[in-house]
Amino acid sequence: MPLDPVKTARSALFLLVFLISGCASTRLIDSQVNSFATQVIAPGASYQFERLPSQMADAANQAKLEKLAEQALAKVGLKRQNAAPLGVQVSAIQRQETFYTDSGLNIGWGLGWVWGHGALGVGSYGPLFPGLDARTSYWRQVSLIMRNAAGAVVYESHASHDGIWPDSEAVLAAMLDAALQGFPTPSAGARQVNIEIPR
8 A cells, every 4th residue: 555645744744843842842950959957947937038238239130039039939838928037038140151162163265276296275264154163151040048037047048050041030930949849848968950941
């Protein structure tokens, strides 16, 4: 029985779309996390954000970060409330680095003339696609510190990630989720926490 070319093409197209959508639907944010808990915080506890003077000077960006932290804290059962006994301080550091790699994609051109045993030539050698050998890496770190009414630190967590994704908001949200993994009794010591987010 001969194959129907239309059905074969349709099946191949369906398979290609399925494979591409599966590969492109999520990305992995792998964070290195280190957490410390000196006291168990009760589920449903209320908190308020606290700011350092430097964070007050950059109120707009700090408010965005606190909004992301509020969403992450809600996932572990904490509620934001003014004048709450639990104080939460959230901070983030971001650094962008561009480096160049030898891609191996080079092309040359030249003009030569050979007479006898000598040669004369003019030429150039350079990248086939200038600028494509530049890679940008984004290193980020988030920190969450919780203090009780007496001002003692009861929970501290830090998460860092180095990756290629420029969209800080989505990456920071995943990192805050990673920093709170295992809350209120996180695993001791440094660990890697993987969070998948949409592309």
